[in-house]
Amino acid sequence: MSKLTSKLGIGFMRALAHVPFPLVRGFGAVLGRVLHVLAVPRRRVVDTNLALCFPTRSEAERRRMARQTFVYVAQSWFDRSWLWHAPEAVVARRLKVVGAADVIEEIAHGHEPMILFAPHFYGLDAAATALTMHTDRPSTTIYTTQRDPMIDQWVSEGRKRFGNVITLNRVDGIKPIVAGLRKGGLLYLLPDMDFGRDQTVFVPFYGVQAATVPSLSRFARLGRAKVVPVVSKLTPDGYEIEVLPAWKDFPSDDAVADTALMNQRLQGYIDTMPSQYYWVHRRFKTRPEGERPVY
Template sequence: MSVSARLGIGFMKALSHVPLPAIRGLGYVLGRILHTAAVPRRRVVDRNLELCFPGKSLAERKRISRDTFIYVAQSWLDRAWLWHAPREVVERRTTVMGAQVDIDEVLAGTTPLILFAPHFYGLDAAATGLTMRSPRESTTIYTTQRDPMLDEWVCKGRERFGNVKTLNRVDGIKPIVAALRKGGLLYLLPDMDFGRDQSIFVPFFGVQAATMPSLSRFARLGRAKVIPVITRVVKQGYEIEILPEWKDFPSDDAVADTALMNQRLERLIEAMPSQYYWVHRRFKTRPEGEPPVY
């Protein structure tokens, strides 16, 4: 067991008792430090913003870059109370909304449902806030952490409330499809670059991006509806907004579906660009013959 992991988990458990304004204040300071000190990662963020928002001024992109590091730090520290604070604290700090949807049907219905959850910084808050309010069997896919102790902590945190199953990417699609067909929820985050073998190339803000076609594939195989979920970091905690179902999804064309997914994701990002996961090297895998962008 890693000593650093043990100390880190102990710190997060202790932090769960601290008032939210103090946690957010600590996150603000830590985020500003990271923006200054984590030069390689800042360059990734700045390059992503340059590629995706060429029409924005340099000053505006720098502001988004600074803010995104603050949200990185705040959302990470918030996992302290999401995964360790009493249930009533988590309920009070996570608000579920959806003006154009039947929230009760989403959380307690029996129709197979995929929640398209893009990588906004509140993604773990949304997963916790929704599963703690839902009796459905919920499934999510995750990437194993290098440290076994840290991996166990993350899994326990994400499985803390509700009937939740975390599956590793190597577990295959059968348990995912089976859970969907039984009327379950799949909390899916397909908007990252997981390499050439798992991806197809479709535009993302006008740049060819390696993108997993899993949303289209799981919706078709699981006979599931697709509903987007976006989460905002707000002063009181998190706002989890359930958006209307995509009526025209999936089609018989996974490439077209995946391109449409990215196109709709762009509009969600444009509404709050600082809260998207720009620290990820979204364009690290390039089409054959194209030079690296980082």
Template sequence: MMARLVIGLMYGFAWLPLPLLRALGWLLGQVLFVLVAPRRKVVLRNLELCFPEVAPARRKRWARQSFVYFCQTWMDRGWVWLRSPEVVRRRIRLDGALEHLGDAEDCGTILFTPHFYGLDAAGTRLALETTRTVTSIYTTQPNAGIDAWMKASRARFGDVHMLNRRDGIRPIVAALRKKGILFLLPDMNFGPEESIFVPFFGVAAATVPSLSRFAQLGRARVVPVVAQVTPTGYHVRMLPAWENFPSGDATADTARMNEQLEGWIREMPAQYFWVHKRFKTRPPGEPPVY
């Protein structure tokens, strides 16, 4: 029942004019900002830790905007996952080095795609531009019907393979060595297992060094992808491949990843996934921050 309701809503959202859809997302975001107090506190705490120099009133505006972007991009998944390639291309602008997705690459490519709210739009748009195999890692949804629909929707364009985190690293490395593409989102707190502590806005953050390790094991280059919500849809930027990466030092590489991410967040602070408890895992002896 729940799966039918959610999928039905997405089909309804898919055909609404984008300005109306965004207006509904704005309204829902305002409501949730008021009603969902626990998650609002998480967002405000994250912004306080990362931007202590910013006035509280401004951080609160960013937090409110973050809820709006969360709701708008959730509703946008209707047209992102259901509308035609023509609609997707028109609404999702793609800039950058498309040659990194060409068929003549001499090595695998890792698309480092941080958790900005537009990441699903970025994945769908990029899948339209390549015939190479794209591997994406996902976390199983609690509802089996929703989980199956999300997997199929994310893989509807191109040759996309969805791998569960429990599948391990072997299929990921194998795909990269076959000159495939890996859509990687390693900037969340996945717990203490296999994480290392590196600075994120000056705060020690448990971070998986998977970007460095997959690049090393898969002999792949790293191409950052930054997705931004715009009034007319999305702007997806493919940035130049990182030089001297991996360096052979996974800790230094992971710190570099966070440092680069900080710069992009400063460009659009309300569009990062602040609803996540990024600093939940603390170094030994440090008190919780939430």
């Protein structure tokens, strides 16, 4: 991507931040339907994921889920325009935090180490923004560097717009993450993707062995932190961010068992709104030894 293209793209998103919200969502709906038709390789990834994870659902039902997930992809991307560039009052009006009131209060004003387990629903950036808007606690998030430096800087600045946010690259190691937790910070963690074979374990995800990093268990243990799930949902008015009660008896001394439990509980969250999960990711690209590729 050229510098000019990057500048134009970022400029477009800045301008889109001031477009009426129904139009932004409408643009996303149209683009999502177009992508479902034209982005054939990515559609095949989604179709494969849905077939593996929901084998008892009809083809017609899975097709509807696939079309809707592309709409959510596009809408959540366009929503980053106002999340990162609209006036603060506009952003706050479109983000609703619900759930365990005592935990929400602790996120905002507590001092104990806490990991916010944020699965890859399409509203994950909205959830991070909503929570950092209402706390001065240091918050760390781990990210993958974008190929284009200009886009990478734009994404990083957007995610650090509110609150006291530290963004760390995966290559930075675990020391700054654990240090931040032990100082009473928050860690916004998204461990439910396939990052390859290194430092992963194979545990079931919808009955399919999936390469999964055991970082939730590891960081909770090393940082002596409680784990709080945060589930983000696109709504007609913006986003609803549900903060669930902290997990009890987690972590254990068995990181593999903890990671299997994480996936099991994640399935329960996904089942409430399956089209809003990040099915465009090749979740099963790394296979156990001897198993054939699925994509």
